[in-house]
Each structure stands twice: as C-alpha cells, then as structure tokens.
Amino acid sequence: MNPEDIRQLLEGVKKGKVPIDAAVERLKTLPFEDIGFATLDHHRSLRKGFPEVIWGEGKTSSQITMIIKKMLNKNYPVLVTRVDARKAACIKKSIPNITYHPLSRTLTSGKIPKTEKGTILVVSAGTSDIPVAEEALITATIMGNKVDHLYDVGVAGIHRLFEKKDKLLSASVLIVVAGMEGALPSVIGGLVDKPVIAVPTSIGYGTGFGGIAALLSMLNTCASGIAVVNIDNGFGAGYIASLINRV
Amino acid sequence: MNPEDIRQLLEGVKKGKVPIDAAVERLKTLPFEDIGFATLDHHRSLRKGFPEVIWGEGKTSSQITMIIKKMLNKNYPVLVTRVDARKAACIKKSIPNITYHPLSRTLTSGKIPKTEKGTILVVSAGTSDIPVAEEALITATIMGNKVDHLYDVGVAGIHRLFEKKDKLLSASVLIVVAGMEGALPSVIGGLVDKPVIAVPTSIGYGTGFGGIAALLSMLNTCASGIAVVNIDNGFGAGYIASLINRV
Amino acid sequence: MNPEDIRQLLEGVKKGKVPIDAAVERLKTLPFEDIGFATLDHHRSLRKGFPEVIWGEGKTSSQITMIIKKMLNKNYPVLVTRVDARKAACIKKSIPNITYHPLSRTLTSGKIPKTEKGTILVVSAGTSDIPVAEEALITATIMGNKVDHLYDVGVAGIHRLFEKKDKLLSASVLIVVAGMEGALPSVIGGLVDKPVIAVPTSIGYGTGFGGIAALLSMLNTCASGIAVVNIDNGFGAGYIASLINRV
Amino acid sequence: MNPEDIRQLLEGVKKGKVPIDAAVERLKTLPFEDIGFATLDHHRSLRKGFPEVIWGEGKTSSQITMIIKKMLNKNYPVLVTRVDARKAACIKKSIPNITYHPLSRTLTSGKIPKTEKGTILVVSAGTSDIPVAEEALITATIMGNKVDHLYDVGVAGIHRLFEKKDKLLSASVLIVVAGMEGALPSVIGGLVDKPVIAVPTSIGYGTGFGGIAALLSMLNTCASGIAVVNIDNGFGAGYIASLINRV
Amino acid sequence: MNPEDIRQLLEGVKKGKVPIDAAVERLKTLPFEDIGFATLDHHRSLRKGFPEVIWGEGKTSSQITMIIKKMLNKNYPVLVTRVDARKAACIKKSIPNITYHPLSRTLTSGKIPKTEKGTILVVSAGTSDIPVAEEALITATIMGNKVDHLYDVGVAGIHRLFEKKDKLLSASVLIVVAGMEGALPSVIGGLVDKPVIAVPTSIGYGTGFGGIAALLSMLNTCASGIAVVNIDNGFGAGYIASLINRV
Amino acid sequence: MNPEDIRQLLEGVKKGKVPIDAAVERLKTLPFEDIGFATLDHHRSLRKGFPEVIWGEGKTSSQITMIIKKMLNKNYPVLVTRVDARKAACIKKSIPNITYHPLSRTLTSGKIPKTEKGTILVVSAGTSDIPVAEEALITATIMGNKVDHLYDVGVAGIHRLFEKKDKLLSASVLIVVAGMEGALPSVIGGLVDKPVIAVPTSIGYGTGFGGIAALLSMLNTCASGIAVVNIDNGFGAGYIASLINRV
C-alpha cells in the first residue's frame, strides 16, 4: 500500500464513497501489511518460480505429504530437503507426480520458468561430497537457473581440475563443496573472477570435527571472492547462488 | 593462447616464417601462460580498475611505501588495509597524493572507472562495527561500485532498521556487519530478496570469543540467502560483493 | 527456631518443666534444623503448589511410577520431565489420573492453586523449538501462573512477530526459546521492558554445535534485560519465570 | 496511534478540516511510528528514571563527555560503565557534578526516584569479583532499587555465607557474582526461593578460560531458579534484576 | 642387584667359582632387571592384595573370562571394570565364584587382606553419579581399605551434606563424585582438612559437555586440597585414594 | 560445642547460675559456630604451622604488606604467591625479616614445626617448569614437610630420570610438573607405587594452548595413581601433597 493508495482511500473518505469504519479497518492493519513488504515480495518471488522449501528431517512422511499437497494446491513449486528413500517412497504413494532425487535426498515438483542468465557451476572435491553438492544443484535448478557440475576434482590431484578450465571460467557463480581439509575453494577462488560460495561438508574423520576443519579452511582462505555457508548446507548455497545469478 | 593461435604459429613454422627456436621458446612456456589464465584474467581485472590489495598489518611504513610506488608506476589503483594513523602519516610524506581513511584504516589511490550497476549497501549493527563496515565500503568503492551505508541499526532497536526500508529494498547486494550476537544478517535476510554477505566482527567481550559468537550466529541463520566471510574481514566482503555486483 | 523459641525452652528448663535430656536432644539438632531453613521454606513452597520435579530421562517407568505414587500420597503436585510416549503409557497403567503432554514429553498431576499475577508468555522461534517451549509452559502452568504462548515467530520473517505485539507487551515475564542462530531473544528484548529468559535449543546442524551457537548468541545479546538458562532447559526457564512472576 | 486516533484523523479529512496531503504524510509514517512502540515505551522508561547506559571502553574521554552532556541536557540519569580512573578524572574536569565509582569503574549522575519495592542483593564469591558485583550494584541503584550486598562469601568457607542467612532470605532478587569454579549461585539457589541472576567473572587462571569454567558451572547448576548473563556483565545483571524487581 | 651383589659375583669369577659365560649372561640383563624395579615392586604390590585391573569395555566376555582365569590361577585378586550385566552373566557361567556389582558394573574376586588404616569416604552429588562413585568404592575396597559412602548430597540442598558432618570429618581421604556443575568438591574441600580426590561425571546435558563443565569447576576450585581425575574415572580415584591411605 | 557443653550450660540455667539472656545469646550463634567446625579446624591447622596463603597477583605491594603484618601479629606463618621481584623489594622495606624466593616468586615468613613424616619429591620435566615446581616446593616446605626435588628430567631424555631411581622410590608423595606434552607423570606413575600429583604448566607454544595439551595428557594417563591440579597451580599441588603426607 503505497502513498498513492492511501491518497485514493482518503479521497474516497472525503467524498463519502468509503465509510469511515471501513477505512479505519483498512488502515489499522497498514503497519503490518507494510512491514510485510518482505513477505509480499517473498510471495511474489514464489510466484516467479521460487520454491517454498521444506526441511524434511524430523518430519514424518505424512506431515511432509500434507505440506506438499497444500503447496501444490497453490501451484507453488516444491522442494523438500533431507528426505531418505523410505520416506520418499511413502510420500510418492500419495503424490505420484513428485520426483525423488536419491543422491541429494530431495523431492521436487512444480513448473519452474527458466531464466536466460548465466550458469551456476557446482564443484565437489570428493565423491563423498556429492550428496551436498547435489542438494545445491537441485536447489539452483528449481529456482530457475542453468546449472552445471564438476565432481571429484579435489586438490590432491589438481590436474583433474585444470582439465576443466572451460567450465570453471564460463560460470557466473560457483558453488564449491569440500570436506576434509576444504582447500578446493581457495584454489578455485584463485583461478576465477566470479563469486564463489564455499560449502564445507562433514566428510572426514578424526580432527575433521564433522566439517569444522573444512569450514575454518574456507573462512581463512588466502583467495579473494569467497563466502561460506554452514556445514553440509547445500540448499543454502544453491539459494544464495540463485540470488546472485539474478542480481 | 587458444587453438587458433597455435595453428597460426604452426603455419608460420611450416612456411618458414617463424624459426623453430622461436616457436619452441613460445610453446615452452605455454602451459604456464595457459594455466596462468586466471592470472591474465586477474591482470585484466586490475587494468579495469581493480586494486592490488596490500595487507598493511605487520609491514613497516617503508615497506608499504615501496610497494605502493611500484603499483603507482603501473597506474594501478591502490588499496592498503590495516594501516594505523601513524604509519599512514609516514607514508603520506613520501606519497602525498594518497588518501587515508581513518575510520577504515585504509589508504587508497588511483583512478577507478565507475560502473552503472546496482548499489552495494553496507549495514552495521553497532557503532563499534563501523571500522569493519568502512573497510568493506572502501573496498567496494575502489572496485568501481555505487555504494551506500546504514550504520547503527542493530536488532536491539529494530525500528531504526525499519525506518530505512527503502535503502534495504533498493540495494543489489548487502553487506551486513555485526559483532556481539550477530543477529542482524538474519533479520535483514528475512526482509530482502538479494544476496547478503555477513561479516562477523570481534566486537564484544566474554563469551563473544572475539567474534566467534557472531560468526556462529551467521552460519546458523534461519534466513536464506546469506553467506559469511571471516571475522573482521571487511575487505573480503567488499571484494565478493563487487564480484556479485558484476555478475 | 528463633531466639524467642530458645528463650521459652530455656525457661522450661529453668522451671523444671523441660527435662535437661529432652532440651539437649532438642538443641543438639538445632544447627541443622536451622541450616535447614531453605529446606523448610522449600517444603512450604511445595505446599503452596510448587511441584517436586522428576527428571524422567534415565529412569525406568517403574522407578518413575514409584516416585510419583509417593508424592501423590502427600498430595504434592507432580511434574515429570523427559518422558517418552512409551514410558508414559506404562506409567498411566498404574496411575490413570496422571496427564501426559506429548509435545513437552511431561507428565503432570495434582491440584495447583492459581495466582492472580501477570502472564508468563512463552515464545518460540521455530516449530522444532516447540517441545522445549512446551516444557517451559507446562512448568509455569503447574507452578500456578497464567501462561500464554506465541510459536514460530523467528527473525527470518519478523512481521509474524510484530503482528502479535499486544501479546508481547502485555506479558509480565517472557520466555524466549530459539535454536539455530538464537537471535529472537535479542529482538524481543529490544521491544519489551520486562525480563526475558532466553532458552537456547539444540535444534540446527553443523556449526550449531547442539545449541552452542544459540547459547552464545543469547549471552552476547546487545539488548538489555535478558538472562539465559542451559540448552534445552525448558523446565529451568519455566521455574525461574515463575519465581520472577511471584516477586 | 490507536484506532481512535485514526478515526479522528479520517473524520477531519471527511469534514475538510485536515488537507489530504497532511493526512497522507501523517499516515505514511504510521507503520514505523507504530512499530516504534517499543521505542516510545523505552523512552517512557527513561523519563521514569532509567539510565541511558554508555559503554565507556573504547571511547575517548572527550567522546564520553559529549554524550553525557547531551543526556544531562534532557535531564536523563546517566550511567557510564568501564571507565578507568584516568578517563574519569578527565571527564570530571568538564562535568564536575558527575560521580565516579572507582570499584565498579562507573560514572553516574542525575536524579533517580526511589521505588518502594523489595531489595536486590548482590553477592560475590571473592574479593576479586567485587568490581563486577559493584557494576551490578550501581546499575540497580541508578534504576531506583533498594540494594544491599554480601561480599567474599565463596563456597570454600561456606560458614561465612550461612552467617548472613537473614540477608539472603529477605532479598527479592539476588545477583550472585563468582569467578573460578562459579559454584556460589548453585549453593545460594538451593537456599532461597527467589530468582537468582548468576554472573560469571573472568577471575582465575589456567583452565578458568577467562570465565568459561564459571559460566559452564552456572549453566549446569543442579539448583532451580537460576539464569545467567555474560561473563563480567555486571551491568546486564543489574538491569534484568531491576526489571524483575518491577514485575 | 646392588653393588655388593656385583662384587660377590666378580669375586666368584676371580676365584673361578663362577664361569665367565654365566657371569656374562647374568650381567647382560642387568640393565633391564634393574630398570625393572618398578615392575618388581608392582608385582609385590599385587601379592599384597592389589588387583590387576581389567578394562572390560571393548572386550568380549570370552576374552575377559580368559584373562580372569589366568589371574585366578596365580591367586591374584581380580577387578574388572565397565562390564554390563549381559557380559557379566556370560562370564559367571564359566567362573561362578566371581561377584558382579551391577551399580558399578564391576566384577571382583579373590582374597584381599584388610589394612587397619583410615577410612576412604566416597561422596556423590546426585543419584545419577552413583555408578561412578561405586566404581571408586569397589576399587578402594578390593585394595584393602575401609570404605564408607555418602550419596545424593549435592550443593542444591546443602543441609543434607551438613547433617553428615561426622562422616566427613572422620575420613582419611575423600573421593567426591559430581556431574552437572561439579561444585560439591569445592564445598567439601572447604570443610575438611584431608585430601579430596574429585571425579567429574558425564551426567548432565547441553553445556555440561559430557562432564567438561564439572571438570573445569573442579580444576578451578577456590578450595585447597583438591586434585582431579578424568571424567567418570571412578577406578582412578579409588586407586590413588588407596595409595594415599597407605602413605 | 558438643552435647556435653550444652548440657552444662542448661544445668547452669536450671541452677540459676547462667542468666537466660546470656544462654540465649550463647545458643543463638550455635548453628554457625558448629557449622564453623571446618573453620575452627582450619584455624587449628594454622596454629600447627599451616600458612594463611595470600595470592599476590593483582594486589599492590602495600595491600600485601598490610595483610602480612596482620598475620605476623598473630604469629602465623606466611606464604605469599605470585609476587614479582619489584613488589617483593617494596614489601621487604616494611618487613625486612620476610624471605623472597625469586624462582617461585613467593614470600615466606614465620616458624614452622617440622614433622617426621615421609618426603615430598618435586619433579620437573624442563627447566622452564621450575618456577611452578618451586612454588610447590616452597608450599610443601612451609607446611612442615621434608622435601626434595629432581629437575629437568623430561621424557625426551629418559635416562636422566632413571639415574635418580633412588629418589623416586624413596618419596612418600610425588609432585610432577610438566608443560608441553605433559608425559612425565605417566612415566613416573608407572615406576612408583606412591600417589603422584601432576601439575600441567603453561610452558610451550602453538597447540600447547597454554597448558591444555599437558593437562589433557595428565587426565588421560594410562598409569594409575595420578591426580591433577589446575595449570601452573604449584601451590595447590604442594598443599594437597602436604595433606596426603599427613594422612
């Protein structure tokens, strides 16, 4: 409700077309409607193809089914993360058209208009990092981006990375997923001049501390142009990469 | 040096126009020139107005002076971070045209072509966070961005933030700087639909652990669209925000 | 036993009404009776409607049943925390009148006199924080308080919080429960001028460290009027909020 | 601005007494005025005698002087924390009527209406904890509370504590300040039935970790009715204790 | 083998009574026999009634059975720690005379000569700490000490402790076992003038960090005369208390 | 005041020899006198030659001087720890008879009756650990023990330790002081059958974490008969070793 809307309402009051009680009622909620700008905007985003994301962990398959159905009724695209195969099978019995992506353990559904922006490239250091990488990839896909990926190109065999320089150089945004020592984003950040979103994974053992070693590596990178999301947070990386790709 | 270049060189060799020794010399360094694609690209960036950044901490004023002079000779823009007032005064004796920004403790110099892209908005939670915020602001400025700022709008008096909704909503990229509990990026991330780069600061005491509390807060945000850089790393935030603004 | 009591005992001794042996016996335990002031006072509290709380975790259902029965015999109100549904069913077989609250995983029983004091408002950031919030709510309820709640109003969609400003402003004491980045108490602490008890929850993953991130956030709040209890300690928050509401 | 205010404004518009432009202007800022409820309420608190608190650390004496003068002009009570003796002397040259409390390193000024509520008792474990205890005491005093204290009654000589049971039992709210192993709040929490605000201090060495040992002790207390503030945060404890004493 | 022994051996060589080969053989192992003083002494201890202790965790019941049998053959007393009820039942099938202590999860067997030294008193803060306390008690018992115990006398109800002052004051060595905030050793250390061995337990949740909070509390005690063993190390406490009781 | 004392007092009252007011006054303080048993006992200890210990760090030389004088007036032995040479010189101007021990940075004074008990042996791993070792030695000395020491016998050159086996084996109690990896107590604990008090020191760098590495080493020792005090807590080790030597 912008100033022009308010002016028209007031003119309606002045001219007697709008009863005072109705105008009071309308204006009384103004603060929250207006504060709700983010929300409205967010809803607008949703209509433009952004998913309402459901965190599947800790929810039963029937709870998830119920939420998905409510969203599908409104024609929203759907993204459910952290769903294991057993739950997914359960949910698909009620909602057969939904797609399960076993690698990323996600469920997706709904129409997503493609944009003609640049490509988001998802890179992973090891094969064990792929589930998190795929969560980022699926998120970026459902948010309407062109995506590509480059897996198992960790720093211990760095020639594998260099063989793919074209992919690296042609991406608009890069998501780099790595566990263990988490060095890959630093190397890639030194090669490209695009924003790199680094995702530490909980892959490793001993002093890997469930991803802390990789996280610290990424925060302390000597390369410029890198920012970090939480451990294993593939969705978060895919989401901010999509926002960046729309800037 | 792309395949076409190689082909022309080889044809030069075949036709006797290029002596074999010269071609060997040219090709011998091919790997590193080519691997150096990032470097060349980086150099190109520099010529487009990106600064060669000098970390001033732990360097003497004469060391800094020497590096700056070398860069100015090549007409590079210059950004020196973490320079205290005393060192800056020393350096200005030898290089009077350089500008010292006391709030961000940075030195800058050189011509920077402005771009006509969106605005990078730097937000800080408290007044004590301003030095880090200013380092981000100066970095984004010298990298050719339109910038704006919004300081002292922490979550403990959240109405101060809401009064500035226009600034928040019109930015292309947001840098949000906060110490103590580091909650501001989460609140802003819930209001806008643009990428937010969060910068924890070492401001606080006791269990703030020199910025760890703020860092953890930002990594664990319940809002989407947020990525994090290292504690007090204003420069890093300004740099990736600039890369994002160019996407 | 105050000085007047001692004087009367001594006069009884002097007058020969109290045999010396009886007086010695009476005085011999004086220190501990007296040190026991807290205990007596505590017992008084219990008679005024405060529960003897039983920590259910690590106890078998038959152990819990035995303790409850002993307390019910004395007409004490009963609160058992951390009881899963299976144990609760077991216990209800022996004690059918006890009530199980599945959300908070608590068992309660007994008559609790209501007070006419202010309202304790329990606020939770996410739906996953509700079990801890409910433990606080049940505790405050059985301790004789008016209670209300406001769930799922986290900082990432802060308009949901503002729509409920009446509830926030009319509470006497607020319990604010949040996991992940734990920012909600800071925002609420900036809005109200009543004491806020913050409860970090172990909800989250990666660098949430089982609630440490939220705990640090709350300890380092930039808002005034906030104190913190242990991670997931809904009972502790409900208990101190009740003490505060009786001040 | 409540619904009745809006109705009157609209009637003014309808009757032509209020020009539409003026009404638009008035209504346009409505959201933020209204969101600002907390602020207004906060300001009201200030007028009722609550200090605007200034964190003195990291500010120069001239900066502090400037802020104090601005506050004194509005007749606000003033509390400045973390001011060393040298700075205080400097400030007193410009503002002679301000009082410096060397133990708590605070400056205070202004009239504070006393309330007739219960007493806030500040207890400290060791003599080294007194500066933090005094910061709490001064804060509670300037916020209009009756205060009392009990210093150097740590658990290693627990009879010193028991000799003062009257003070302990007659307080409305207790602030318990302890470094090292931080056990005192647990002992006191077991003796009284009033809310206890525990303040860990950075006193100690080795594995005290600058107050972490005491903080963990307090968070993990086996006593009920205890909540904790940040390490060395005497001000925070005094503030929430004051809010509690007003409930 | 002292110098006198060597001299006699040499004289035997000189006089031809000891063949050179035999003397070489005897002297060749001298270093290790001598270094082995600890071992011999250790064996002596064993013969005096000290158990060879077996850490049961991670060993199968048949492995444990085999080791016990080997020790029983040599008439050694036996102590096996960390044995669950199922394993114990298994072992008792082969070795019926061994005793299982379910509270401490230990197995014991063999003759132990009693000493007429002072009493080792084992104190525990909560009922959940009893398993660790019992491990200490059983260890001290099998090592030939008079033992006594005092359970569930935590600091939150400190009068329970004071009622037992006679036990506290008459012990020669005290083992104090506590989880959560671990404050009990500090209080007891302030009451008695005997050595106190403090044992933190992993009892608690959230920021108890599996016993770290209690450990730090005990290391940072403001009382004198306290030393600490590892978390849940009841055996270690019982062992050193026994050494102390023999001094 | 034991039951017999009470009986006599009561008989005095009965016979009219003791006025009731006087008896009330006497009995009123009974709890605290009695609770004070530890205190009285502690005072008795002091008269038997135990020092009242003063922690010198953070106290001015005039504050320390004042406390010492008060103690000397009562003929107490005096031990002041953590006093640097400058402060000590200052104090000696007022109290010339006090002795300063520069290695341990302690001041001692007063008569101490020697006991004929066993020897306390203080062992240190490196030369840098000697100040902490000396603090333990001085403490044990002033508390009336025979003491001996063995310095610079760390595990990296373990033959230095074995050359002194007689000292190791003849001690009643051992205090073992070590920084860096803190392995020495484990080795010694495997050689002797007497209680070992381990003292980690903050000597080392990098991941020594100011003594944490040594502390963890000592807590996790595979040897039996070892307990640990706080980092650099030479006094605490000397104190408990003295209590042990008196058992």
Place this chain on the structure above:
Amino acid sequence: MNPEDIRQLLEGVKKGKVPIDAAVERLKTLPFEDIGFATLDHHRSLRKGFPEVIWGEGKTSSQITMIIKKMLNKNYPVLVTRVDARKAACIKKSIPNITYHPLSRTLTSGKIPKTEKGTILVVSAGTSDIPVAEEALITATIMGNKVDHLYDVGVAGIHRLFEKKDKLLSASVLIVVAGMEGALPSVIGGLVDKPVIAVPTSIGYGTGFGGIAALLSMLNTCASGIAVVNIDNGFGAGYIASLINRV
C-alpha cells in the same frame, strides 16, 4: 613433453611429416599433460607396486567389489581400508583370492615387489591401539617394505619398551601409535635417531576427546624428530613411512 619433444614435433610440422591439425591437437592438451606430471609419476609409482587405496567406509560391498575388479584387471595391487568382517565376506564371494585382515579391517591383493631397504617398525602403546597399528603395518607391507612391530609397550610400564631396544634401534623409520595421553612417541623419539611418525588413536574416554588429547601430546612433544598424522590414520602413517623408507 620436454622442449626437445616440442622441437621434434615442430620439425615434423615444418617438413610436412606432421599435419597441422594433428600438431594442434597434440599441443592443445600440452598444458594438462605437463601439469599432469604428478599424475604420470603417480601412475608410475602404482606400477612399481603402490596400491590404489580404497576407503571402504560408507561404500557398499558391491561398490567396493566393482572398484577392486577394475583395479585387478590392470594388475594393480589393491588396498581397501575400513572394511568390516561382514562386508569383507560379501566381497570375498566375488573375489575369492583377496585377503582380509580382520585386525586392521583391510583387504589386500596383488603382487608387490619387495625392496631391500631398511625396516619400518610399528609400535603401539596399548592393545586397543592395535587395529590402527595394523592398518599402518599392512599399508607399509603392500608398499613393498620390510616391516616389524612391537605392541603393548605403553609408558605406564616402560621397562617393556626397554627390553626391546634392539628392535627400536635397528629400524629405519618408526610408526608409533598411541591413544589416551599419547606419550609414547615422545619417549621413543628421545631414544632413537630415526624419523618417528606418530599416530594418535581415538582410544580413551572423557577428556581424551576421541584422540585430541593424544594428538596434542604428540604435536607438543619435547623430543625432536617426530611428525604427526590425523587421528586413527594408520594408512596415512604407513604411506608416508614408505615414502621415507624410499628416500
């Protein structure tokens, strides 16, 4: 591809023997072939008997079977780590000639040429450390080394170690595996003048922190000539020891 190769290729082009297209193709991949020097070298190593190592944890038995078969086809030696007995049995059904080592939980296969270099000695502190020690031993064996071992010679009974001085002194490289306090590498490092690779294990409890205590001990060793690998990383130790043995 060295300069001489390039020269010959160019001469081929000049003389018309090499078509330009073929030369372009050849030179286009030059950078990566050349960067690939490590890879080629690595492959060469493999052919010389170095295993391609497969991390078995988190892989299904059919995945592992597939990878092994592919490697056996190329006649590579095979090493699979972290394979439990159940998986191993499964794999052996398809590949009967592979050997399962239950202690180290490894599978090995293939011909390995022995070298005539020095011996790698694997030492373990406790019996619980043997699985990690065996992983190191198997790795060093399959990489063509002479190996020997010395188990259960922890510092708490150090004479067991000294009895084996010949083994210690005759090794070329030592791998020392220890959990708990991790002191064994320091003692051995002080005895030998050969490189020692220290492996912390996750054996222990409480403050062992899953191997952190042992790791810190080893990093902070006062002995020279010691370097450390990750917790439980037997393979890593065996691998670098093999590289050292080939120097």
Place this chain on the structure above:
Amino acid sequence: MNPEDIRQLLEGVKKGKVPIDAAVERLKTLPFEDIGFATLDHHRSLRKGFPEVIWGEGKTSSQITMIIKKMLNKNYPVLVTRVDARKAACIKKSIPNITYHPLSRTLTSGKIPKTEKGTILVVSAGTSDIPVAEEALITATIMGNKVDHLYDVGVAGIHRLFEKKDKLLSASVLIVVAGMEGALPSVIGGLVDKPVIAVPTSIGYGTGFGGIAALLSMLNTCASGIAVVNIDNGFGAGYIASLINRV
C-alpha cells in the same frame, strides 16, 4: 658396552689385571650407560655435526651466551632459535664469530660436515610465513643437508607453484609452511611422491585461531604422504626432514 666388552672385563678380573673395585665401579653404572644408548647415540650424532639446539625465548642474552660458550668449548655446532635482534646483538658482543640470521631469528656457529644426500626443499605459502620457513631451512642447513627454497607460492595463485615444478620434483624431502587456510601441503602432496612435512603457522586472523585452521587443514589433507609438526615449529620440521634425508 656390549657382551664382548663385559667378557673382557670379567677376564681381566679373573686374571687379576682388573682390581675388583674398579670393575664394580665400571659395572655399577652399566644400566644407565646402557639405557643411555640413546644418549650416546645422540652424542655421536652431535659429533657428526648435529647441533645442540637452544630455545632462546624466555632466556636472557647472558644465559644464552653462557650456554653457547660451553658448547663451543666442546667444538659442537650451535643453533639458537627464537632470538630477537636486540638479544643477538648483545650475544655477538661476547661471541663475535657467531652468525645471526634475522629472518629466522636464529644464531648459528660451528663446523658442519656436508653430506651428499638429496635436497630438502622448503616451500612457503605467503611472505609472512617466511620466518618459520627460514627456521626450518637454517636447521636443515646446520644439520648438514643440501637445501633449497621456494617462497610465496600459495594456492590462491597456483600458477606460481607450477612454474617451479622442477624444484618440487627434484627434492628428496619437502617442508611446506603455510598459515591461513593451510592448503598448500595438500596441493604439493598431490604433485610429488616424496615425504612432505607440513608446518602450520600462526599467520592469519579471526578464525585462523593462531594457526589452528591451518593445522586442521593439514591433518585432514586428502593427499597422501604428509605428516605435520606443531604450529610455527620450523625447527621441528627441519630436524625430522634431516633425519628423513639420512635414512
């Protein structure tokens, strides 16, 4: 003293050539001489050119001077680490022939026989890591190795590293020194097939935690053939690299 020596001594005794007293004296110290095998061997090493290393930090210049003189008298080579320029100047006044290396802050003196073994290559990631790298280099040099270095080749500009592949591939042992994210050893470990000793440095800020981030990176490396020494421990790296180079 081997069995043959003993036999000869005994025969001397038998034949009366060696008096019994002299033989007793000789044999009495046998254990320690023999245990001292490490020591003797160590002394032998010293005579072969290995330095007796002096840790200069925390020692006064006169203390260092005294130790150096004692060593020079025995013609030992000398290495003093952690000596600042001021101390060094002081020491050189008394011992003019000693050499100060300002970059590594070391003093060296004495004759060192060169070996004809392979080269130790010291690599550093950044210019700030050079002091630690130089400490390693100086150590390896004085221990008689051929050394080379490669500085400022961090992963953010990885082409700088590749340009030096010849140096990398021709080294026998590599020492890789890196702060910040510590990724360089992983990259180099993937390129070479020689042992890599990784040295984390305390270079960096914020979450670098004084070298912890780099240390964790190195421990969790995905490359094989890497072991790690303590933070900033250039000497330790140089020492073990020298032992490796002698294998």
